[in-house]
Amino acid sequence: MIRLIGILAGLFFSVAALWGLGNGLATVIADGQLKEPTVEHEFHLPARPANLQSDGPFGTWDLAQLQRGFQVYKEVCAACHSLKFVAFRDMAALGYSEAEVKALAAGFQVPGIDPATGEATLRPGLPTDYFPSPYPNAVAAGAANNNAIPPDLSLITKARHHGTDYVYSLLTGYRNVDTFSIGGKNVRDEFPEFATPPNTHFNPYFANLNIAMAPPLTAEGQVTYAEGQPRATVDQMSKDVAAFLTWTAEPKKVKRTQVGWPVMGFLLFATILAYLAKGQVWAAIKPKKKHA
Structure with missing residues (x-):
């Protein structure tokens, strides 16, 4: 009797779970079909790949690029954005000498x-x-930026989805909302009511398309690179500062992957060795035959 009750209870909960799952799926499908598309859904773009040297499991730091990225941060971004988790002495890892770090x-x-x-x-x-904030407190930061507090950039590439690509795309992604279109669809034609609020700027790589930050990189040569370095185009400067912010967020990234491969190799070797040892230890013990 108890077993029968247990079976019935199990069936009841299984049917209830399946019904809840089916009802949820039906609701999601119905919502997707009935809801009108939004301007964010239609015109928000995924981040473009920055294709940095540090990408991938075999990536390495491009120290020259990291130094250029720091130069862009110092001359452009530092006016509004802090870097509170990075100490000046950390810059030695980018190839700066002790005297240069002190200066x-x-x-x-x-x-x-x-x-x-x-x-x-x-x-x-x-x-x-540590790198100081350009503002004494959050209230002063908001007051200087139309109540939009600039985020700290120390961990920005870890705090955003596809952070490196996001930073690169955002800096190069400012567009004119009146002429922006995707696949032949124009923002103004599809959503005439869409407007860019005062003190904001249209950027299809930003979540709600309107960002309070004005385009920080606007012209070639805005930052003067040293002789022998690539041309300081907006695209190059954006890529360089994205690389630098990737390093600030995860300075041990390359070292970790370099150490990880030998560790993975050792674990694989140890697994094979353990399997062979197991076969050797139990080789003399024959399994008992089961009687019919």
Whole structure:
């Protein structure tokens, strides 16, 4: 009797689960068919690949590109965006000498304490300091940017889906909403009511298509690269700063993959060795035959 009750209860819950799954699928399908397409659904673009040297399981850092990317950050992005999780001494990993790191740190003003009065003050940075924020607090940051607080860029490529490609695409993705079209469909023709609010800019790589940040990279040569480096086009500068922000978010990325391959090889060898050892240990023991 107890077994019968258990079977019936199991059938009841199985039918209920299947009914819930079917009802959910029907609702999703119906919603997808009945809902009108939105401008975000029709005109939001997936990120374009940056194709960096550090991509893939065998990627390596391009130190020259990382230095160019840091130059773009310092001369363009640092005016609004902080890099609070990166210390000046970390820059030595990009090929800067100890003297260059000290000079770099000294070029920034960081919060300090006046030893004579004990009051808060600003002082030249030291290699052990972290990159300071361009604003004293979030309220000041919002006030200076039409209430849109610029995000910290230390981990931005880890905080966004396909972060490296997203940063690269976003910086090169500003368009004129009046002329933008995809597959022959124009934004204005398909969604006449769509508008770019004041103090925002149309960018199809941004989630809701309207971003508060004005185009930071607007012209070739906006940043002057050293002799022998690629031309400082908007595309090149965007790719370089995306590479640099990939490094700030995951400075051990290349080292981890380089260590990972020998570890994977060792684990594979150990697995094969364990399998062969198991066969050797149990070879003399014959399984008992089952009687009919």
